[in-house]
Amino acid sequence: xxxxxxxxxxxxxxxxxxxxxxxxxxxxxxxxxxxxxxxxxxxxxxxxxxxxxxxxxxxxxxxxxxxxxxxxxxxxxxxxxxxxxxxxxxxxxxxxxxxxxxxxxxxxxxxxxxxxxxxxxxxxxxxxxxxxxxxxxxxxxxxxxxxxxxxxxxxxxxxxxxxxxxxxxxxxxxxxxxxxxxxxxxxxxxxxxxxxxxxxxxxxxxxxxxxxxxxxxxxxxxxxxxxxxxxxxxxxxxxxxxxxxxxxxxxxxxxxxxxxxxxxxxxxxxxxxxxxxxxxxxxxxxxxxxxxxxxxxxxxxxxxxxxxxxxxxxxxxxxxxxxxxxxxxxxxxxxxxxxxxxxxxxxxxxxxxxxxxxxxxxxxxxxxxxxxxxxxxxxxxxxxxxxxxxxxxxxxxxxxxxxxxxxxxxxxxxxxxxxxxxxxxxxxxxxxxxxx
Amino acid sequence: xxxxxxxxxxxxxxxxxxxxxxxxxxxxxxxxxxxxxxxxxxxxxxxxxxxxxxxxxxxxxxxxxxxxxxxxxxxxxxxxxxxxxxxxxxxxxxxxxxxxxxxxxxxxxxxxxxxxxxxxxxxxxxxxxxxxxxxxxxxxxxxxxxxxxxxxx
Numbered sequence: 001x002x003x004x005x006x007x008x009x010x011x012x013x014x015x016x017x018x019x020x021x022x023x024x025x026x027x028x029x030x031x032x033x034x035x036x037x038x039x040x041x042x043x044x045x046x047x048x049x050x051x052x053x054x055x056x057x058x059x060x061x062x063x064x065x066x067x068x069x070x071x072x073x074x075x076x077x078x079x080x081x082x083x084x085x086x087x088x089x090x091x092x093x094x095x096x097x098x099x100x101x102x103x104x105x106x107x108x109x110x111x112x113x114x115x116x117x118x119x120x121x122x123x124x125x126x127x128x129x130x131x132x133x134x135x136x137x138x139x140x141x142x143x144x145x146x147x148x149x150x151x152x153x154x155x156x157x158x159x160x161x162x163x164x165x166x167x168x169x170x171x172x173x174x175x176x177x178x179x180x181x182x183x184x185x186x187x188x189x190x191x192x193x194x195x196x197x198x199x200x201x202x203x204x205x206x207x208x209x210x211x212x213x214x215x216x217x218x219x220x221x222x223x224x225x226x227x228x229x230x231x232x233x234x235x236x237x238x239x240x241x242x243x244x245x246x247x248x249x250x251x252x253x254x255x256x257x258x259x260x261x262x263x264x265x266x267x268x269x270x271x272x273x274x275x276x277x278x279x280x281x282x283x284x285x286x287x288x289x290x291x292x293x294x295x296x297x298x299x300x301x302x303x304x305x306x307x308x309x310x311x312x313x314x315x316x317x318x319x320x321x322x323x324x325x326x327x328x329x330x331x332x333x334x335x336x337x338x339x340x341x342x343x344x345x346x347x348x349x350x351x352x353x354x355x356x357x358x359x360x361x362x363x364x365x366x367x368x369x370x371x372x373x374x375x376x377x378x379x380x381x382x383x384x385x386x387x388x389x390x391x392x393x394x395x396x397x398x399x400x401x402x403x404x405x406x407x408x409x410x411x412x413x414x415x416x417x418x419x420x421x422x423x424x425x426x427x428x429x430x431x432x433x434x435x436x
Numbered sequence: 437x438x439x440x441x442x443x444x445x446x447x448x449x450x451x452x453x454x455x456x457x458x459x460x461x462x463x464x465x466x467x468x469x470x471x472x473x474x475x476x477x478x479x480x481x482x483x484x485x486x487x488x489x490x491x492x493x494x495x496x497x498x499x500x501x502x503x504x505x506x507x508x509x510x511x512x513x514x515x516x517x518x519x520x521x522x523x524x525x526x527x528x529x530x531x532x533x534x535x536x537x538x539x540x541x542x543x544x545x546x547x548x549x550x551x552x553x554x555x556x557x558x559x560x561x562x563x564x565x566x567x568x569x570x571x572x573x574x575x576x577x578x579x580x581x582x583x584x585x586x587x588x589x
Contacts, residue, residue: 041550043542105487106494107545227547229483280547313548315481 022284026333026371029287030388034331036306040282049117049365050373050402052423059403061374061421062395063430066350069393070139072418072427073132077124079420079427080203081340081408083157087179088413090132091147092420092427095154097169097202098127104228118365118402119423127151129166131182132427137414139429145182148175152195155408156206156217156262160244167204167217170195172242190215191247194236198222201236201276203339207262208244209269215242216271220258225278225313226302237301239273239293255299255325261341261409265292265383266355274338274359275328277305283367284334290341290359290378290385291328300325330385335364336372340408343380346415348432355380358392358417360406373397375406375419393419393430450514452506453579459503460530460574464567466496467537471560474552486544486551489560493541500534510579522576529573533566 021040028035055074063069073079073092081093103109129148132141148154148166156167164177164184171192176185193204201220208215221237222228239259241252258276265272271293277286278301286305298321300307302314307327310317332338340360344353356379361372375393378385396404404424412418417430470492477485507527510517517523540559544551 041546043539045545105490105545106541107490223547225547227483313546313550315549315553 022282024284026284027388029284029331029333031331031385032327032329034287034306034333035284036287036309037282037284039285039312041280045280045366046283046368047114047365048368048370048400049114050363050370050397050400051117052119052405053401053403055403055424055426061393061404061406061419061428063393064391066433067430068433069428069430072134072139072141072429073130073144074426075124076130076425076427077126078422079407079425080422081155081157082410082418082420082427083159084410084412084418085159085179086413088134088137089179090134090141090412090418090427091157092130092132093154093157093408094126094128094130095151095203095422096126097153097199099197099199101198101200115365118405125149127153129154129157133182139416139431143182147182148184148187153202155203155260158206158208158215160208160212163244165190165206165208165215165244167193167206169193169199169202169204172204172206172215172217172247174244189247190244191242191249193217193240194219194222194234196222196232198228198232200228201258203258203260205260205262205273207264207271210264213244215244216240216252216262217242218256218259218262218273220260220276221301223302224280225311227313233302239271252295253293253297253299255297255301255303256293257301259293260339261359263341263343265380266343266345268383270383272341272343272357274332274341275299276337276339277334278302278311279335279366281305281311282334283369287331287334288336288338289328289332290330290338290357294326297326298324299328306331330378332359332361332376332389333371335366337362337364338372340375340406340410340420342409342411342417344377344411344417346411348415349417350432352379353377355383357385358409358411359389360409360419362405362407362422363397363402370397370400373402373405375409375417393417393428396421396424450510450580452509452513456503456506456510456579457574459499459506460570463496463500463503463534464571466492466499467533467560467563467567470496470537470540471557471564474557474560477552478557481549483548486548489552489556490541490544493537493544497534497537497541500530500537504531504534516578520577522573523578526570526573526577529566530570533563533570536563536566 022037080095083091131147134141153169172190205218222232238254242249259273261274304322363373364371373396376389377392404421408420419428473488
C-alpha cells in the first residue's frame with residue numbers, strides 16, 4: 001500500500017509539469033501584437049519532427065487558383081537558396097551543414113538523432129552553386145553548370161556590379177563574375193564570419209545596400225537561449241554591416257536569434273529580415289517574426305523576447321539591456337522557421353502582390369501540431385505589412401510527412417516566384433496560370 | 437536448507453546480489469554528486485556545472501536501471517528478500533529515487549537557469565533523500581549471503 005502511494009506521488013509530480021498547454025489559436029500571433037501565452041515546459045519537450053518522404057514524380061506543392069507551379073530543377077542536393085541574375089540565369093545554392101556540434105550534454109545526441117529525421121537524404125555533392133540557364137524564360141532551363149564548387153555551407157549570395165559575393169558559413173567570399181558567363185574568377189576573402197566548433201545556426205544570409213556600398217550579413221546564434229555560454233555568442237545573433245572593399249564590419253543590429261532573408265524594401269533604405277525565435281518555451285511561444293531592422297537596435301535575444309518579455313532561462317539577466325529591447329514589426333506565429341524573404345518586385349502577379357512579402361517557412365519541429373512548411377504572402381501598404389499572412393505555396397507537408405521544405409525565395413526576371421526546397425531537392429517556380 | 441547449511445558450515449553466495457552491490461552505489465554516488473553540482477551551478481550560474489549535473493544524472497540512471505533489474509531478479513528469485521520488510525523498503529526507496537531522477541533528467545534538459553532553479557534542484561534534493569534512504573536500508577537486505585555464515589564451534 002505504502003509502495004503504491006509512493007509511486008503515485010512520483011507520477012503525480014511527473015505529470016504536474018504538463019498542465020499548461022498554451023491552448024491558443026495560432027492566428028492570434030499574426031501581426032504586430034501577437035498573443036503571448038505564459039511560457040510552458042512539459043517534462044518531455046513536445047516535439048513532432050515530420051519524416052521526410054520527398055516528392056514522387058509529377059507531384060508538386062499547391063498554389064492558389066490563378067497560379068501554377070512547376071519544378072525548375074529536380075534531383076538537386078539540398079538546394080537552400082536561389083538567386084536570379086538580371087539576364088534570367090538562376091543561381092541555386094546547394095548547402096548542407098557538415099560539421100557536427102560538440103556533445104557537451106546528454107541532450108545533444110538525443111536531439112540530433114530526432115532532428116536527423118527532418119533532413120532528407122541527398123546523395124549528390126552539395127555545398128556548391130549551380131547556374132541554370134533558361135534563355136526563353138519558360139521555366140525549363142536548357143543548361144545547368146556548376147558555377148562555384150567546394151564551398152563551405154554557403155547560403156547568402158549577392159551580385160554587386162562585376163562581383164559575386166557568397167556568404168559561406170565561415171566567411172564572405174568575393175568572386176569576379178560577369179553576368180552572362182558561366183565561370184567565376186578566383187575567390188578572395190572579404191571577411192571571416194563566426195563559425196567555429198559549435199556553429200549551431202550556420203546559414204549566413206547576405207544582401208547589399210541599394211547603392212552597393214555595404215554588405216549586410218545575418219549571423220545566427222550558437223544556441224537556443226545562450227545555453228552554450230556568452231563566449232560562444234560573440235558577435236552572433238546579429239546582423240553585420242560589412243564594407244565589401246576592406247572587410248571591416250560592425251554589428252548593425254543585435255538580439256536577433258537567427259536572422260535570415262535579409263533584403264531591402266524596394267525603393268527604400270530599409271533593411272528587412274525574418275527571424276527564428278527561441279524554442280522550448282511551449283508550442284505557442286515565441287512567435288517567429290518579420291521585421292524592419294533599425295541601426296543599432298537590440299531585439300531581445302537571449303535576455304528577452306518580443307520586447308521586454310524576460311526569458312528566465314538566461315542567467316545572469318541584464319535588466320538594463322532588456323529595457324532597450326525593441327519589439328519586432330510582425331509576428332508569423334510560433335516555430336514556423338522563416339528562412340527566406342523576398343518582396344514582390346515583378347509585374348506578372350496581380351496588383352495586390354506588388355511590394356508584398358513572400359516568406360519561406362521551413363516548418364516546425366518544436367510543437368505537436370506542425371506549423372509552417374509553406375510559403376506565405378503578406379501584403380504591404382506604404383512599406384508596412386498589413387493583414388494576416390495568406391498561404392501561397394502549400395502542401396509541402398502531407399499526412400504529417402514532409403515531401404519538401406521551403407527555404408529561400410526569390411522573384412525572377414519574368415516576375416515568377418522561385419522557391420528553394422531543400423529536403424525535396426527541388427527548385428519550384430510559380431507563375432500566373434494564364435501563362436508567362 | 438538453513439539447518440543443513442548451519443550444520444555443514446558451508447556458505448552460499450548469491451550471484452546477482454554482489455552485482456547489485458556493485459551497480460547500486462554508482463547510481464547513488466552520481467545522484468549525490470548531481471545535487472552538489474546543482475548547488476554549485478545555482479551559486480555560480482556557470483553552465484559547466486549544469487552539464488556536470490546532466491551527465492551525472494544520466495550516468496546514475498544508467499547504472500540505476502541496471503541495478504533495478506538485478507534487484508527485481510533478486511526479489512523474484514529469493515523468498516528470503518521478499519519476506520523481509522527491509523527488502524521492500526529498500527526496493528520502494530530505490531525505485532522512487534530512480535523515478536524522481538528520471539523526471540530530474542528531463543527537467544535538466546532545459547536550456548539554462550530554470551533547469552536547476554528551482555525545480556531541478558528540488559528534484560535533486562528529493563532524489564538524494566530517497567537515495568540515502570535506499571542506502572540506509574540496503575545493509576539490512578540479505579543480498580550477498582544466501583544464508584548466514586555459520587558460527588565456528
